[in-house]
Amino acid sequence: MTQRMTDRFAKLAEENRPAFVTYFMGGDPDYDSSLAIMKGLPAAGADIIELGMPFSDPMADGPSIQAAGLRSLKGGHNLPKCFEMVRAFREDDNETPIVVMGYYNPIYQYGPEKFLDDAKEAGIDGMIVVDLPPEMDEELCIPALAKGLNFIRLATPTTDEKRLPKVLSNTSGFVYYVSITGITGAAAPEPDQVAASVAHIKAKTDLPICVGFGVRTAEQASAIGRAADGVVVGSAIVSAIADSLDDGQASATTVSSALDIVSSIAEGVRSARD
Amino acid sequence: MSMQAPNSFKMGPDNEGQFGIFGGRFVAETLMPNILELDEAYKAAKKDPEFLSELAYLNKHYTGRPSPLYFAERLTAHLGGAKVYFKRDELNHTGSHKINNCLGQILLAKRMGKTRLIAETGAGQHGVAAATVAARFGYPCLVYMGAKDVGRQSPNVFRMKLLGAEIEAVTAGAGTLKDAMNEALRDWVTNVKDTYYLIGTAAGPHPYPELVRDFQSVIGKEAREQIQEMEGRLPDMIIASVGGGSNAIGLFHPFLDDDGVQIVGVEAGGLGLEGDQHCASLTAGRPGVLHGNRTYLLQDPEGQIEEGASISAGLDYPGIGPEHSWLKDTGRCEYVPIMDDEALDAFQVLCRTEGIIPALEPSHALAEVIKRAPQMDKDQIIIMNLCGRGDKDVHTVGAALGMEL
Ligand SMILES: Cc1ncc(COP(=O)(O)O)c(C=O)c1O
Numbered sequence: 001m002t003q004r005m006t007d008r009f010a011k012l013a014e015e016n017r018p019a020f021v022t023y024f025m026g027g028d029p030d031y032d033s034s035l036a037i038m039k040g041l042p043a044a045g046a047d048i049i050e051l052g053m054p055f056s057d058p059m060a061d062g063p064s065i066q067a068a069g070l071r072s073l074k075g076g077h078n079l080p081k082c083f084e085m086v087r088a089f090r091e092d093d094n095e096t097p098i099v100v101m102g103y104y105n106p107i108y109q110y111g112p113e114k115f116l117d118d119a120k121e122a123g124i125d126g127m128i129v130v131d132l133p134p135e136m137d138e139e140l141c142i143p144a145l146a147k148g149l150n151f152i153r154l155a156t157p158t159t160d161e162k163r164l165p166k167v168l169s170n171t172s173g174f175v176y177y178v179s180i181t182g183i184t185g186a187a188a189p190e191p192d193q194v195a196a197s198v199a200h201i202k203a204k205t206d207l208p209i210c211v212g213f214g215v216r217t218a219e220q221a222s223a224i225g226r227a228a229d230g231v232v233v234g235s236a237i238v239s240a241i242a243d244s245l246d247d248g249q250a251s252a253t254t255v256s257s258a259l260d261i262v263s264s265i266a267e268g269v270r271s272a273r274d
Numbered sequence: 275m276s277m278q279a280p281n282s283f284k285m286g287p288d289n290e291g292q293f294g295i296f297g298g299r300f301v302a303e304t305l306m307p308n309i310l311e312l313d314e315a316y317k318a319a320k321k322d323p324e325f326l327s328e329l330a331y332l333n334k335h336y337t338g339r340p341s342p343l344y345f346a347e348r349l350t351a352h353l354g355g356a357k358v359y360f361k362r363d364e365l366n367h368t369g370s371h372k373i374n375n376c377l378g379q380i381l382l383a384k385r386m387g388k389t390r391l392i393a394e395t396g397a398g399q400h401g402v403a404a405a406t407v408a409a410r411f412g413y414p415c416l417v418y419m420g421a422k423d424v425g426r427q428s429p430n431v432f433r434m435k436l437l438g439a440e441i442e443a444v445t446a447g448a449g450t451l452k453d454a455m456n457e458a459l460r461d462w463v464t465n466v467k468d469t470y471y472l473i474g475t476a477a478g479p480h481p482y483p484e485l486v487r488d489f490q491s492v493i494g495k496e497a498r499e500q501i502q503e504m505e506g507r508l509p510d511m512i513i514a515s516v517g518g519g520s521n522a523i524g525l526f527h528p529f530l531d532d533d534g535v536q537i538v539g540v541e542a543g544g545l546g547l548e549g550d551q552h553c554a555s556l557t558a559g560r561p562g563v564l565h566g567n568r569t570y571l572l573q574d575p576e577g578q579i580e581e582g583a584s585i586s587a588g589l590d591y592p593g594i595g596p597e598h599s600w601l602k603d604t605g606r607c608e609y610v611p612i613m614d615d616e617a618l619d620a621f622q623v624l625c626r627t628e629g630i631i632p633a634l635e636p637s638h639a640l641a642e643v644i645k646r647a648p649q650m651d652k653d654q655i656i657i658m659n660l661c662g663r664g665d666k667d668v669h670t671v672g673a674a675l676g677m678e679l
Contacts, residue, residue, distance in 0.1 A: 056578040057452065057564060059459040060302040066446060078576045104300060105563045109577030131300040131563065135290065156304040158466050163307060181304050182464040 001150060002125040005097045005173050008047060009208050009229070018225035019174075020045055020269040021210050022262055023101065023234030025052035025068035026085055027077025028241060033250040034072075035085050037241070037258045042096050044259040045266025048210075049089075050128070050232065053082055053102030060130045062185030068238045071248065079110050083122040090123035099152060099173070101128040104139065112140050116147050126150025126173040134166045141170050154178050155201060164204055174208040174230060175201060179215075185235030188214045195227035218268025225272030233265055283530035283606050286597060291480020292568075293600035299479045301566045304463045309566075313481045315386045320488065325381060332377045333492060336410070337367045339374075341493075343500035343657070348627045356510065356650035358643055360660040361497045361525060364632065370662035371493060371521045372403035372474060378489030380407040383470035390465065391415040393472045394458040396423055396451035396517070397588035397635070398430025399662055400474030405439035407472075415439040418457045421449035423587050430666050448581040451591045455565055475518025476595035479566030483595050490524025497657055498528050505655060511536040511646065514659035515639040516556070516609065517588050519595030521661035530606060538646075539598060540638045542584035543611030553582030555594045556602050556609040569596040585614040585674060586634035588662070616641040618674055621664065633662030634670065 012019050022041055027034050041049055054069035054077055061069070086098055100119065107115045107129065119127070126149055132140055134153070141151040150173030158181055159167050168175065177197060179189030189211070198209050211224050212232025221231045237258055244250075244257040286293040291313075299309055319325040333339040342365065346358045363371040383391065391413045395401030401417040408415030417434055421443040424431055434441055447453035455478075462471045476486040494512075501509055512529055514522035516539040529535045544552030552558065555570045562571040564579055572580040572592035584590045601607040612620075617634055620641035624632050632640060636659060643658050650656070664671070672679045 054578075056447070057456050059456050059565070060304070060463060062460075063446075073578060103563075105571075105573070105579070106577035108563055109560075109573070109575070130302050131566070133299060133301060133303050133306045135299050135306070154303045156302075158304050158307045160307060167303065178304065181466050183460045186464065 019047040019230030021232040022046040023050035027072035044262040055103040062183040086122040097125040191223040222268035296596035296599040353647040355647040356654040364663035376403040388470035394454040398427040405437035418454040493524040494528035509655040537607040542589035543613040554611040631664035
C-alpha cells in the first residue's frame with residue numbers, strides 16, 4: 001500500500017467511520033471543470049478519489065458513465081492530461097489517495113511501464129483496470145506492485161469460494177466489492193446481502209473492503225457503510241454533472257452540482273455507524 | 275514481424291488461451307467464472323462422442339452439410355489462369371457459414387443448462403443463424419444489432435423477428451458491430467447465471483476463438499477431402515474474407531500444416547487505407563486489447579477504438595480474431611485489403627459468369643481471386659470460401675450501382 005492509502009485507512013479506523021470513495025470521469029465535460037470538481041471533493045466529504053480514465057468501449061459501464069467517457073474524449077482528454085490533473089490536485093492535497101480507473105487498451109498503447117512511472121510521479125496511489133482479471137496479472141498488476149502502487153481488484157457476487165483466493169492474491173490498497181452482477185449505474189444493492197458478502201471476504205483478507213455499483217443515495221450509502229470499510233459512489237455524481245450541462249458544455253452550476261451530491265451522500269456515509 | 279516458425283500451426287491456443295501474445299481473457303471479474311465454466315464445458319464436450327455425433331447429425335440433416343466443392347468452370351475460363359473452386363457454404367441453411375458455429379454453441383448452451391441466448395450481429399447473418407438455432411431448440415433469444423446496421427440490413431432484421439428473436443437496436447457509439455458486442459457483454463455481465471452468449475465470430479475472450487474455430491473447421495476439413503477426391507491433390511492457394519475471421523479460420527485451420535498451400539485472408543479496404551474509411555485491422559491496425567482479447571485493432575494513437583467502414587456490414591469490425599493476428603505475425607498467412615469498388619465488381623462478375631449471387635463479404639475474397647488466378651498456371655488450384663449468399667445485399671448493391679429497386 002502507498003503511505004497515503006495506509007494513513008487514510010488508519011485515520012478512518014480511528015474515527016470509526018467508513019471511507020467515502022467518489023468516482024467521477026476525468027475531463028468530463030472539460031479539463032478545467034473536472035479539475036475544479038476534483039479539488040472540491042475532499043472538502044465535500046470524499047476520503048478517496050477514483051478518477052475515471054475514458055475509453056471508447058467501456059464494456060462494464062452503464063449509459064451515464066459511457067456518455068461521460070465520450071464527452072471527456074470529445075474534449076480531448078487523454079492519459080497525459082489525466083496525470084496533469086493529478087499533479088495540479090497534489091499541489092494543495094498530498095493526503096487524499098487517488099485511484100485511477102479505466103480499461104487496459106489506452107494503458108497498453110501508452111506503454112505499461114511508462115504508465116506506472118508517470119502515474120507514480122504524478123501522485124497516483126493505485127489503479128483499477130476493469131478488464132484485467134488475475135489471469136492477466138503479468139500485464140500490469142505485478143509491475144505495479146513492484147513499483148509500490150496499489151492494484152485494486154474487483155470481487156463480485158460471482159466470485160465464488162474457489163475463486164476468491166485468486167482474486168485476493170496480488171490485490172492491494174483495498175478490495176472493491178461490486179455489489180451487483182451488472183454494469184455501473186444499474187440496480188441498487190441489497191444491504192443484507194452486501195453485509196454477508198463483506199463478512200465472507202473479510203474472513204479471507206486484512207484489506208479494507210469498499211462496496212460500490214448501484215449506490216445512489218445517502219440512505220443506501222449509510223446502509224452499506226454499516227458493514228463495509230468504504231462506500232463507492234460513481235454514477236450518481238456523473239449523472240449530476242450530466243444534468244447540469246448546457247448543450248454538452250459546463251454551466252455555472254456544473255461544479256456545484258457535483259459537489260452538492262457528494263456532500264449530501266457524505267452525510268449518509270458518516271452517519272453509517274452512529 | 276516474423277517469429278521462429280513453430281513445429282505445428284495447429285497447436286494453439288496455449289493454456290492461457292493465447293496464440294503467441296494474442297488472445298487471452300481480458301474481461302471484467304464478473305464474467306471470469308462464466309468464461310472458466312465455458313472452457314470446462316467445451317473441453318468435456320469436444321471429447322464426448324454423443325455431443326460430436328449430435329452436432330454431425332444436425333450439420334448433415336439440418337444445415338445440409340457437406341457443402342459442395344464446386345469447380346467454377348466459366349469463371350476459370352474467364353480469368354484464364356488457375357482453376358477456381360468454391361467451397362459453397364452459401365448453400366447452407368440460413369445462407370452462410372454462421373450456422374456451423376451456432377449449432378455447436380447451442381448444443382454447448384444446452385449442456386451447460388443455460389436457458390437464455392444473447393448474440394451480437396453486424397450483417398445480421400449471425401443474428402439470423404442464432405435466432406434459427408434458438409427457435410430449433412426452444413430458447414428465447416435477444417440479438418444486439420447496431421442501429422445503423424438495423425437500417426442497412428432490414429431483410430435480416432425481419433427474418434430474425436419471424437424466427438421469434440427479439441432485436442435490440444444499439445445506438446451507443448457509431449451503432450455498428452463493435453457497439454452491439456459491447457452491449458451484449460453488458461447484458462452478459464448482468465445476467466451471468468442463466469444466459470449463454472453466442473458470439474458470432476472467432477474473437478472475444480478465450481475459449482471463444484478456439485471453439486468457434488473448431489465448429490467452423492468443418493469447412494476446411496470437408497474441402498481438404500473433397501479437393502483430394504476431385505483433383506487427387508491439395509490446392510496451391512486458399513482464400514477467404516475476414517471480418518472477425520470465423521469463415522476464414524474455418525477454411526484455413528485444417529490446411530495450416532500443409533506447407534505447399536498458400537493462405538490468403540482478405541480484409542475490407544473500404545474506400546482505401548489512407549483515411550479511416552476501411553476495416554483492415556491486420557493491414558492498417560496495431561495490436562491492442564478489446565472485447566476480451568489482444569489482437570490487431572483499428573485505433574487512434576491513444577488506444578481509443580476507431581469505427582471501421584465497409585460496404586459489407588459483415589466485415590465492419592475494428593478487430594479480428596486473435597489467431598489471425600498470430601498467423602499474420604508468424605508469416606503463415608498473408609492478409610490483404612480489397613476496396614469496396616473491387617468487391618462490387620467481383621460481385622457482378624460472379625452473378626454473370628456462374629449464376630451465383632454472392633454476399634458482399636465473400637465478394638472481397640473473390641476480388642482477390644480475380645487478381646491472383648490470372649497470374650497462376652492453368653494446372654494450379656485455388657479454393658475460395660464462398661461463405662454467404664447475396665440475397666441480403668441486393669439493396670446495398672442496387673444503391674451502390676445507382677439502380678432503383
Ligand atoms: C457471409 C458472411 N461472410 C463473412 C462474414 C464475416 O465474418 P467472419 O469473418 O467471422 O467470417 C459475415 C458476417 O456477418 C458474413 O455474413
